[in-house]
Amino acid sequence: xxxxxxxxxxxxxxxxxxxxxxxxxxxxxxxxxxxxxxxxxxxxxxxxxxxxxxxxxxxxxxxxxxxxxxxxxxxxxxxxxxxxxxxxxxxxxxxxxxxxxxxxxxxxxxxxx
Amino acid sequence: xxxxxxxxxxxxxxxxxxxxxxxxxxxxxxxxxxxxxxxxxxxxxxxxxxxxxxxxxxxxxxxxxxxxxxxxxxxxxxxxxxxxxxxxxxxxxxxxxxxxxxxxxxxxxxx
Numbered sequence: 640x641x642x643x644x645x646x647x648x649x650x651x652x653x654x655x656x657x658x659x660x661x662x663x664x665x666x667x668x669x670x671x672x673x674x675x676x677x678x679x680x681x682x683x684x685x686x687x688x689x690x691x692x693x694x695x696x697x698x699x700x701x702x703x704x705x706x707x708x709x710x711x712x713x714x715x716x717x718x719x720x721x722x723x724x725x726x727x728x729x730x731x732x733x734x735x736x737x738x739x740x741x742x743x744x745x746x747x748x749x750x751x752x
Numbered sequence: 753x754x755x756x757x758x759x760x761x762x763x764x765x766x767x768x769x770x771x772x773x774x775x776x777x778x779x780x781x782x783x784x785x786x787x788x789x790x791x792x793x794x795x796x797x798x799x800x801x802x803x804x805x806x807x808x809x810x811x812x813x814x815x816x817x818x819x820x821x822x823x824x825x826x827x828x829x830x831x832x833x834x835x836x837x838x839x840x841x842x843x844x845x846x847x848x849x850x851x852x853x854x855x856x857x858x859x860x861x862x863x
Contacts, residue, residue, distance in 0.1 A: 643795075670848075670849050672849050672850070672851075674851075674853075681853055681854070681855060682796070682839075682851075682853035683853075684850050684851060684852065687848050687849050687850060689848070689849075694848045695848040695849070695850045697850070729795050729796070731795070731796075731849070733849050739845075739849075740786075740798035740801065741798060741849055741851065742798065743795030743796045743797065744795050745794060745795055746795055
């Protein structure tokens with residue numbers, strides 16, 4: 640079974656631009672969560688989608704948004720990029736939404752210059 | 753904020769058991785204990801989870817104290833490939849899959 644895939648793997652953007660990251664969960668998984676990882680703040684939860692509905696949201700500004708499609712694939716968008724948005728963005732999928740293990744993708748490395 | 757306390761780092765000899773402790777004194781009755789690890793430059797990997805009973809799978813064993821205020825992850829025969837950051841997380845998954853990661857424990861397995 641294929642794992643969680645994220646595209647693109649690497650991305651360089653300029654301050655003020657916007658970016659869209661994509662995540663394809665493991666086949667059959669319905670929950671997708673997004674995390675940001677930086678050296679200073681570590682791994683931080685962004686949001687979770689289950690059956691196309693946002694169920695949980697972390698403490699991030701409104702510039703960070705996401706959505707989930709009917710096939711469970713998910714995208715996250717960051718508008719008006721700031722230098723501090725440079726990070727590894729990780730997507731995780733889970734079979735259901737209650738207490739099941741999450742499987743992480745390799746991440747998208749975003750660099751904002 | 754993370755609800756767990758872990759030592760910043762530990763060393764283990766290859767082939768020996770690695771015992772990673774975690775304190776979660778404020779854990780509530782509905783919260784599970786989860787362990788994940790992150791090998792350099794990769795996404796975190798699920799290891800094991802439990803509520804109050806000890807658990808074992810092909811990767812590790814999880815020992816939870818009777819009062820549930822602490823737990824220990826045991827890697828029975830550590831290899832060099834087990835060198836990673838290990839995260840202990842407590843979470844109530846009834847309403848979703850939000851994981852709050854702390855700083856974790858850097859485990860170095862040495863030959």
